[in-house]
Amino acid sequence: MMTEDEPVVFVIDDDASVCKSLMRLLRSFGYEARAFHSAEHFLEQVPFQGTGCIILDVRMPGIGGMALQDKLGKTEDSLPVIFITGHGDIPMSVQAMKKGATDFLPKPFEDGQLIDAVVKAVEKSRQIRMSCNELNNLRMRLDRLTPREREVLPYIIAGLLNKQIAFKLNIAEKTIKVHRAHIMEKLGVGSVAELVRLAEKANIEPYDQRS
Amino acid sequence: MMTEDEPVVFVIDDDASVCKSLMRLLRSFGYEARAFHSAEHFLEQVPFQGTGCIILDVRMPGIGGMALQDKLGKTEDSLPVIFITGHGDIPMSVQAMKKGATDFLPKPFEDGQLIDAVVKAVEKSRQIRMSCNELNNLRMRLDRLTPREREVLPYIIAGLLNKQIAFKLNIAEKTIKVHRAHIMEKLGVGSVAELVRLAEKANIEPYDQRS
DNA sequence: CTCCGTATTGGACTAAAGTCCAATAGCAAT
């Protein structure tokens, strides 16, 4: 399915010497590394789809590290962020961690600390990506449902009988059976139990009877 | 069901004056507050079941704040922790946040900061408690199943037919029907769909056909 | 206009599940 899945580490720091030494370090540990000397340059890049992580300097001209984290956090399949900084304080680090950073390293730091953080961040990225792929697969299959089938689905996963659904939608019970069969086939499941689990993953709310 | 659910804030700090002023502050905001001047004293207390949070000094004689957090983290229904400290650094705050602290405030801090943190922590505690209650409810109902019924359940939520389950267990299909009915009744669900959702919440793995 | 997908319905039939009823055997506690 995928050709390769080499993790990529993005280094964003306005200090060229920091970039350079980080690149060398990361490459010596077998990572593909790419440097950007500002948040703006990083954002110009085409959205990255693979696994990896971002090493981000807090203080930079223009868009700062924290602001960039906010921007990236809005896209769902974002890469884990490791902060590095020369002039950080506790409130700053706490805020970054609250927003989901995987680590926050004050300069100077040991090579080993940085690599440890990168290993963990990349691992996290892999997991995010896997569950994201699963979800996309699911959504693609769900897109193949007709409007009517999408309408019937919440009733089915709520456990209503065909007869009850038919009454709700004012159509024949037979028709519900057909929709049901189509849904099961399109989503590739062999039982209502599997269907329910699928729908849970895709966050499809079952029809609530108390309404 | 519950009589009251007044949130309780536990303050653990070896500095008596800090305890005192925090107690006054918290009470002025309507919280019930209890002070402990060491981690050991706090641990002597009977396990607390209600909602609330813990305000914890990092540096204390004997068991330190971070060590106490580790101890508390092992019990599932633990209270959210807010750290306060006079001599903290970034790595310390990052580690605390990684371990799930809701906040980390260096002294001196504003009253408002502390209260904000407490409000959020208590809110989090409420949510933890609610989902924990739900889980306990579920487990109690699951405990009422007989061994045989527990054995049949994974097959049902995997979507197998009664006939197939009967073959697997080498018993009559009829018997499976009876078990199925008993399970549904004991767990208080009216359809397989609900049963599957319940089992998901309780982390019951469906029987895997590929084995 | 014709073709195709969608939504809808119908009949006949099979298979599965649920609902009454009642019964037996093992096993542990009283």
Add this chain to the structure above:
DNA sequence: ATTGCTATTGGACTTTAGTCCAATACGGAG
């Protein structure tokens, strides 16, 4: 030994669900 819970089975019956088959109506694309 009696009681009660668990696991097991049986028959008869009703309700649902799924599976063949085929058909009509509508709207958009070619």
